[in-house]
Amino acid sequence: MSGRTRPPEWERDDSRPRAVLVGVDRGAGEWPVEESLAELERLAYTAGIDTAAMVTQRLDKANPRTFIGAGKAEEVAQLAGAHGAEIVIFDDDLTPRQQANIETILPDVRVFDRTALILEIFAMHAVSREGKLQVELAQLEYLLPRLRGMWGHLVRERLGGGRGARFGAGESQLETDRRLARKRIADLKRELRRVSAARATQRKSRAGSGVFRVALVGYTNAGKSSLLNALTGADALAYDMLFATLDSTTRRLALADGREITLTDTVGFINKLPHGLVEAFKSTLDEVREADLLLHVVDASHVQAEAQMAAVDVVLKEIEASAAPRVLVMNKVDRLAPDERARVVARHPDGVLLSAATGEGVEAFLERLAAEAARDSVTMTVLVPYTHGELVRLAHERTHLVSERHTPEGTALVMRVPSTMVPTFAEYAVDADAHEAGASR
Numbered sequence: 001m002s003g004r005t006r007p008p009e010w011e012r013d014d015s016r017p018r019a020v021l022v023g024v025d026r027g028a029g030e031w032p033v034e035e036s037l038a039e040l041e042r043l044a045y046t047a048g049i050d051t052a053a054m055v056t057q058r059l060d061k062a063n064p065r066t067f068i069g070a071g072k073a074e075e076v077a078q079l080a081g082a083h084g085a086e087i088v089i090f091d092d093d094l095t096p097r098q099q100a101n102i103e104t105i106l107p108d109v110r111v112f113d114r115t116a117l118i119l120e121i122f123a124m125h126a127v128s129r130e131g132k133l134q135v136e137l138a139q140l141e142y143l144l145p146r147l148r149g150m151w152g153h154l155v156r157e158r159l160g161g162g163r164g165a166r167f168g169a170g171e172s173q174l175e176t177d178r179r180l181a182r183k184r185i186a187d188l189k190r191e192l193r194r195v196s197a198a199r200a201t202q203r204k205s206r207a208g209s210g211v212f213r214v215a216l217v218g219y220t221n222a223g224k225s226s227l228l229n230a231l232t233g234a235d236a237l238a239y240d241m242l243f244a245t246l247d248s249t250t251r252r253l254a255l256a257d258g259r260e261i262t263l264t265d266t267v268g269f270i271n272k273l274p275h276g277l278v279e280a281f282k283s284t285l286d287e288v289r290e291a292d293l294l295l296h297v298v299d300a301s302h303v304q305a306e307a308q309m310a311a312v313d314v315v316l317k318e319i320e321a322s323a324a325p326r327v328l329v330m331n332k333v334d335r336l337a338p339d340e341r342a343r344v345v346a347r348h349p350d351g352v353l354l355s356a357a358t359g360e361g362v363e364a365f366l367e368r369l370a371a372e373a374a375r376d377s378v379t380m381t382v383l384v385p386y387t388h389g390e391l392v393r394l395a396h397e398r399t400h401l402v403s404e405r406h407t408p409e410g411t412a413l414v415m416r417v418p419s420t421m422v423p424t425f426a427e428y429a430v431d432a433d434a435h436e437a438g439a440s441r
């Protein structure tokens with residue numbers, strides 16, 4: 001059993017519920033079952049559940065009825081009894097049918113799968129109205145096909161075993177539950193569309209202003225919020241727990257050349273991220289899809305760093321954000337020994353090494369960021385009439401000014417402009433040579 005990644009401060013607390021974790025070893029692959037279970041243990045801990053024991057089974061294919069073998073399920077039941085565990089958590093997703101069958105074999109415990117656990121954590125950490133709506137939607141869509149199982153459980157509890165005479169009444173109750181759930185799902189979707197439309201308007205106004213937009217993405221706990229804080233002095237929540245951040249936070253940052261960019265911190269990704277959650281968080285993830293640049297933040301000190309990077313790539317592909325240019329940020333280098341650093345550099349020569357905690361490497365990273373922001377820009381020469389002072393102000397804030405002169409006709413500017421912002425100044429663009437000639441008159 002791997003307890004290797006368990007922080008020393010994790011004390012057993014008798015008031016917390018205890019669980020038996022169940023993992024399937026599929027042999028090959030980037031995620032050894034021990035590592036995946038260690039992560040599941042952290043997820044459980046974050047949800048307020050202590051781990052009493054872990055069980056693994058070597059399987060090439062899941063059992064369609066009970067996921068693990070029936071004999072293994074009996075072993076899990078015994079272990080749960082011996083440890084006084086009231087919860088059993090499967091490291092993979094169970095079909096509604098598998099879940100119902102396992103609940104029959106394990107009548108005295110609550111059965112969770114990985115998705116249910118992640119949804120639970122999301123529900124605990126959702127703060128904004130949009131975040132809460134998104135989580136409730138994902139939870140209901142997860143529950144809907146499982147309502148039969150829940151009702152079956154209630155039947156056993158209330159009626160003391162499946163008594164045929166009551167079955168008809170149960171059936172209609174189930175129909176009622178389903179109808180209510182479907183209605184709530186429809187309401188939530190409508191409400192979310194409204195909220196996200198308002199957000200899209202905000203986003204659009206940012207896009208139209210030509211600000212270079214950067215999104216921080218990465219595995220949960222990689223240090224995205226810490227990096228946002230280090231760069232902008234923001235006070236985004238940064239905790240050593242999984243899924244600390246659910247709501248995206250956007251902050252402005254002025255680069256050394258005076259240009260302003262925005263940085264958006266987003267929800268972290270995880271291996272086997274439930275598809276329903278990705279769906280539900282689509283509008284939050286629009287920030288990632290529409291960014292001009294993605295900063296992929298990696299916890300370079302994590303034993304599974306490479307597998308985590310691959311898991312992030314999978315999610316980025318799923319949300320169709322994979323085309324945006326990316327910079328790899330290898331964070332937490334303060335935890336690396338010199339030879340480990342050398343290995344990271346050799347493996348990711350394009351990556352930036354830094355520590356959001358100590359600030360090491362942050363200056364160099366800012367230069368890289370400025371270079372990236374400048375890459376997508378063009379040089380423009382404009383003559384802005386004095387009646388349009390707001391454009392001059394905008395130029396100061398959003399572009400890299402090469403020169404500024406006051407002429408009788410207005411303010412003459414030469415500047416590096418993000419290409420998205422060219423239309424804003426297009427009306428006052430003048431031919432650079434003609435402008436020079438005019439200026440020397």
Ligand SMILES: Nc1nc2c(ncn2[C@@H]2O[C@H](COP(=O)(O)OP(=O)(O)OP(=O)(O)O)[C@@H](O)[C@H]2O)c(=O)[nH]1
Binds near residue numbers: 219227238246
């Ligand atoms: N040693 C070290 N710890 C760091 C560094 N950056 C972040 N951490 C720690 O890593 C943990 C996670 O940091 P966060 O910034 O919350 O990570 P995140 O990527 O925003 O995580 P989620 O919001 O949960 O997805 C915190 O305990 C941070 O203090 C670093 O450079 N060095």
Ligand SMILES: [Mg+2]
Binds near residue numbers: 237
């Ligand atoms: Mg965070």
